[in-house]
Amino acid sequence: MPQDDAQLAGAKAKIASLEEEIKYLRAALPESLSISTTAAPTVIVAGHSVQEEGYEEVILLAVIMFMLMLWMVPFLRPFRYCCETRLHKVYPAITLINLLIFAVTLNQLCRISFNDVFFAIVKLFDVFLDSIEQVLIGISALFAIGIVWKFKDRVFEVLGVENAAAVFGDFRDWATCWSMRRFHPMEIVIWKVEGLPSARLHSPNDVFCEVSFGYNVTMKTRVHHRAGHSCTFKEALQLNFDPFDAERRLTLCIKSQEVIGDIELAKLQMGAEQVREMEEPDDNYDRSLVRGSMPESAWSSGRFRCIDLVPAGKVYLRFIPVSEDSKGCWESLLRT
Known part of the structure; x- marks a missing residue:
C-alpha cells in the first residue's frame, strides 16, 4: 500500500540519520574514552598463553640486566688485571656493544617502542626527583632542629630566660627522670x-x-x-x-x-x-x-x-x- 511504503521509507531515513549521528559522536570522542572490545594479543610460552606486552617487558628487563652485567665485567677478578689499565678503551667499547644490543632488542619487539622506553625513563626520573625532594626537605628540617637545639641556650638568653639549661635538660636528665641524686x-x-x-x-x-x-x-x-x-x-x-x-x-x-x-x-x-x-x-x-x-x-x-x-x-x-x-x-x- 502506498501509505505503508511511505512510512517505511520515512523510518529508513530516520535510521540512516541516527547512524550518521552515532558515527559523528564516536569520531568526536577522544581515543582514551573509546571502548575497545578487542582482546589483548597473547603469545604461547612453555605451553601457557601470556600477554605479549608483558612478555616483551620481561625480555627488555632481562636485556637491561645483561647490559649492566657487561658494564661490571672489567671489575671481575678474571678480567680486572688486564682491564684496569685500559678502562678508557674498554668502557667505550662495552657502551657501543650495549647500545647495539639495546637497538636490536627494540627492533625485534612489537609492542614496545623507543618512545615507550624514553617516557618510562622520564617517569622514573620524575619519581626519583620527587623522592629526593622529600628526603632533602626532611634532612633540612632535621638540620634546622639540630641548629636550634645546639644554640638553644643563646636563643633563650636573647629571650631573657636566665637558666636555659634547666628548660630542656640533657640525656642524663631524661634517663634518670630528672632525679637530682x-x-x-x-x-x-x-x-x-x-x-x-x-x-x-x-x-x-x-x-x-x-x-x-x-x-x-x-x-x-x-x-x-x-x-x-x-x-x-x-x-x-x-x-x-x-x-x-x-x-x-x-x-x-x-x-x-x-x-x-x-x-x-x-x-x-x-x-x-x-x-x-x-x-x-x-x-x-x-x-x-x-x-x-x-x-x-x-x-x-x-x-x-x-x-x-x-x-x-x-x-x-x-x-x-x-x-x-x-x-x-x-x-x-x-x-x-
Whole structure:
C-alpha cells in the first residue's frame, strides 16, 4: 500500500540519520574514552598463553640486566688485571656493544617502542626527583632542629630566660627522670684576685665575681668599689655539682660594675674533670672560719689554688664538698 511504503521509507531515513549521528559522536570522542572490545594479543610460552606486552617487558628487563652485567665485567677478578689499565678503551667499547644490543632488542619487539622506553625513563626520573625532594626537605628540617637545639641556650638568653639549661635538660636528665641524686653540693671559696686589667683609664675597677655552672642559677658576689687591679673577696658560693658531667663548664667571670651594665675583665673556664681533681676531701675542711694570718687559718695561702685568668690576672680558689645537713663555712660566724 502506498501509505505503508511511505512510512517505511520515512523510518529508513530516520535510521540512516541516527547512524550518521552515532558515527559523528564516536569520531568526536577522544581515543582514551573509546571502548575497545578487542582482546589483548597473547603469545604461547612453555605451553601457557601470556600477554605479549608483558612478555616483551620481561625480555627488555632481562636485556637491561645483561647490559649492566657487561658494564661490571672489567671489575671481575678474571678480567680486572688486564682491564684496569685500559678502562678508557674498554668502557667505550662495552657502551657501543650495549647500545647495539639495546637497538636490536627494540627492533625485534612489537609492542614496545623507543618512545615507550624514553617516557618510562622520564617517569622514573620524575619519581626519583620527587623522592629526593622529600628526603632533602626532611634532612633540612632535621638540620634546622639540630641548629636550634645546639644554640638553644643563646636563643633563650636573647629571650631573657636566665637558666636555659634547666628548660630542656640533657640525656642524663631524661634517663634518670630528672632525679637530682647524681648531684652533690659543693662550695666555691674565693679568696682574692690579682693582676686584673683596667676597665677605665680615669677610675679604678669596681670588681665583683660572677659564677655559672650547669643548671645552677648564676651567682654573684657583692661589688667591691674602687678595688682596682686586685680585690680580696673572702666569699663562698654553694652550687650543685655533677662530677660526671663532661659537657657543662664552670665559668668564673671577674667583672667591673658600670653605671649601665658591666664590663668583663677576666674569665676562667673549667671542666667537670678539673673541678673534681681540685675538690678537697670532705674531712679536710675546717668549718671554723678564722680571719687571721696563721697557717692553719681558713684563709691562709696554702689552702688555695692559684689559677690564671684569661686574658690576665690570677684568682685563688678552693672547692669544698658540703654535706646536706651543713650550713656551710659561715655557720661558725652565725653562732658568734
